[in-house]
Amino acid sequence: MRRPHSSRLLAPAAALLLATACGAEHADTGRGAGADVPAPRATVTDPPVDGVRITSVTIPAASPSPTPSATLGRVHADPLTVPGDSGISAAYQVSNDGDEAMTYTVLFDFTTDTGAVMDNKEVTVAGVQPGRSTSGTVDLGVLVPGASPVTRVKVAKVTKVPADEAPAETGACPASGVRLWADDGDAAMGLRVVGLHLENCGKRDYSLDGYPRLSLLDDNREPVDGIRILHGGAAIASGTGFDEPPVPLVLKPGETALSGLIWRNTTLAGTAVNVPYVRVLAKPGAAPVTVTPGLDLGTTGKLGVGAWQRADR
Incomplete structure (x- = not known):
């Protein structure tokens, strides 16, 4: 899809x-x-x-x-x-x-x-x-x-x-020691899934335990209100691959982790909401990265986020 x-x-x-x-x-x-x-x-x-x-x-x-x-x-x-x-x-x-x-x-x-x-x-x-x-x-x-x-x-x-918040899939390793970027995503029957990828490109181990912290931003990169951010893909749909609870991870240099943004673009009563920018903290205190997945949230008022899981590059 x-x-x-x-x-x-x-x-x-x-x-x-x-x-x-x-x-x-x-x-x-x-x-x-x-x-x-x-x-x-x-x-x-x-x-x-x-x-x-x-x-x-x-x-x-x-x-x-x-x-x-x-x-x-x-x-x-x-x-x-x-x-x-x-x-x-x-x-x-x-x-x-x-x-x-x-x-x-x-x-x-x-x-x-x-x-x-x-x-x-x-x-x-x-x-x-x-x-x-x-x-x-x-x-x-x-x-x-x-x-x-x-x-x-x-x-x-x-x-x-x-x-200083631009995603970096390639090139020089950021000062934070990690790269973070969003992929192009998949879509089918109104369901959207966009992967968040994190690579430890530094020289030290990098620990994760939980969910990325998200801030939803409009065209002017101002906060978008009224959207609930829910933990786990199952909060939106089953079978997205982001249903597992968080577990502690330690990424060695060169290792990667994966999370995901999951939503539906259903439009019923009300005004549809589009979110062009998502500011991501991999964990509390991490350097922010702003990705541009283009969330067409419809009138659902919610967005799911998966826990970090180990991934192969």
Whole structure:
């Protein structure tokens, strides 16, 4: 019961087209005497989405001398239909207007003219300092066989957490000596299960005994009230794998533990509740880590959490 990727979108996607009528745009073909003609690049001046904006999009043209045409406020170039790397990419800029360093995770959708998503790519931009901006490029890579032509790129979702609370599945071991992150989760018939993973990446043993401590946060990372956090998966549904009571664990360096978040997205009377951020303490006094599982809690008003259990990496 693999959880669909689209179910994790927390807000309506804001399309950033190759060019739009509301912003200045041009197609940069970069032609020069005796030089190869590069793929046309369309400059984008649309406003940012939560601090992230696409600055230009590059789509290879079907002919060696492409001439993108502007139609209805859009710059369009027919993409190549050749095997291998599509050559489609988007340049982006991430700007932090807050007062603390933030780590951004951005989901980019590569779409057709009608908005159908042909593929998406997720990019993490770590440690953007307050008042600063950083730039990068996201590549589509190989387009799946039979896919319709990609002509647009849009920012589908942006999440951002304090840099010192960002999850770390890989890379340098945090100062705490442990990594903690959430997986993509599974979903079936309204039941959601997201794994919380913890690895002792330090040089000392790490002890656990009980349940992770959770704080539920809204889009502004303010507390969400009115949700009961229940111990054990059985409080939500049976057979989730997180029903066992807590037992003391001692993780040697390199060993891992697993917990889980369990909920249903049932919606009856009342207002549905969505929780984009969960601040996790592995145990009392531990360094906090903020994960982004996108809890679509419906109107159930409850979330289950499993006890830490030993896991294989």
